[in-house]
Amino acid sequence: MKIRLKKLSTQVIVITGATSGIGLTTARRAAKRGATLVLAARNEDALLRLVEELGKQGTQVAHVVADVGVEQDVRKIAQVAIERFGRFDTWINNAGISIFGRNEDVSLADQRRLFQTNFWGVVHGSLVAVEHLRNRGGALINLGSEVSDRALPLQGAYSASKHAVKGFTDSLRMELQAEGAPVSVTLIKPAAIDTMFVEHAKNYLDVEPRLPAPIYAPELAADAILYAAEHPKRDLFVGGAAKLISSSAHYAPRLMDTIMKRFMFQQQRTDVPAQDRDRNSLHAPGSDLMQRKGQPGHVFESSLYTQAAMNPKPAMVLFVGTGLALFALWRYRQSDVR
Template sequence: MTPQLKPLDEQVMVITGATSGNGLATARMAADRGASLVVAARSEDALDELVDEITADGGDAVAVVADVSDRGDVERIAAVAEDTYGGFDTWVNNAGKFIYGRLDETPVEDMRELFEVNVWGLLYGSLVAAEHLRDRGGAIVNVGSVTSERALILQGAYSASKHAVKGFTEALRMELAEEGAPVSVTLVKPAAIDTPYPEHAKNYTDSEVTLPPPVYAPETVARSICHAAEHPERDVYVGGAAKNMAQMEQYVPGLFDTVMEKLFVGLQKRDRPPRRQSGNAFDRPSGELRERGDHEGHVAERSLYTRAATSGRKGKALVALGAAAALGYGVYRAMRGSEVDAAAVSSAKLGADDRSEVPPVGRER
């Protein structure tokens, strides 16, 4: 059964991890578009501030203090949605934890904690949402990452968690479709996004960490999530860089390993000492509403690629042709050994991203 999704202004949307980064951008955008919201996060103060902001602008929202690694907390989110609005139409699994560091230098206990939130929290949310939506229909939107497709050096634990998210999401989608449940299940796979991710991460490297370019604004993710709430989609890559990284992994994985090894350690480090570990949001909530990070380079405010890819069959066909051309050109440039240009890998998308969106990643030295 094909899911029939409501317009956003007729929906109740649940968002976990709603007080920071992509979750906060999505909450604000969905509220602006008329959705009623159930926002969940660990910080009561930040949630109260967000609800006050939304209601002051004429929106409707209720907050639930919850840790998604606790299934009881996740079930309570659904219960609040039932009690307040009679249920929900879209459930967005966005909460996450982050770690930078080599695998052999990262405590296993921290990796386990990361999986408790990124994998088990998303699994609890998806199963609770699916049980609720089986009869009434709706959407489950899981926020994965480009690392769902291609592991990122220095972010191995996070990459592994997002690979697990992809596998779970695909299995859930098939099972719901096989039983005829009118539920859309979408995996959103962003490239690097200018959120407080590096500041909130636990860092086991010897320097301050940052995001590897190209970097996109959190609104690009919010637009993709809001689109998936209204239009059934299997996958949405946020940013042409995400799609092209996935293609490089599929067609030239060995070459892409070399690119990662040569460039992506340096691209994720700044020439300054690491921040104090006590300042991370891994061990405790940040307690603040914060959408953007402190990325010092260019941030693309829009992804023309993603807009084209979510604009219907014609747009998808054009993107597929352009992405193939971009892949070929990117491989050619990488094999020359003199330059790895992310603009080249991400530019030719026939109506998708242009050069102004994606600056060069860097050059071998």
């Protein structure tokens, strides 16, 4: 069955983890494009302020206080969407959290809590979304990561959870395709993004952690997500670095092990002594309604690779045109030599 997705301006979109980072950026950009929104997060105060902000702009928006690790909370999100707007067309599983520390140092309780959000939150959201979408069509969009394909040291639980999200998403996609369900299933794989990721993570290191470069703007991830809401895509990498890391992990895994061992420990450490370990959002919501932290150093505001992935025809025209131009230049120089 051919999958047909609606224009964003006619869609009802569910976004989990909607009060911070990529989720918040996606909500604001979707609102500007006329979408109706159902926003979910643990932070009720932040949700209410966001609903007020978007409502003043004319956006139809509902909110649900929910912990995606709890199945009944996720079912409540779908219930509110259907009761308020009669349906939803796209479901975005965005909520996520990380932990910095050596695997041996991180408590099993914290690792289980991370998986409850990052993996089981995606499972809950995906299965609830599919119940509704398989009969009417739509898009399911799950947030993976570049570490879905290549694990990082010092973020073992996070890497494992994103590997698990990839495995579950790929399996679910095949099952839906086999039954002919009109549901587009997309896995978004961002590189490091300038959000509140580090501030929300729990830290076991002796110094404050940081994201390894290169770092990209959250707007790039939001644009990729919203593109997938309108265009069926299997995967979308956000940032050329994400694609490079994934490809290198596939074709040269031992070389990547060596590179990671050599550089990735130090790249995730700062010179700032660690602050209070309890200041994190692993078990309870923290400060929200911030799209970016404001990373030191350069943040990429665009990605030619991601733009090409979202606009393959213009990219191919440009590629072929460039090739023809280079060929013509070469022929001209050859004839000039003669």
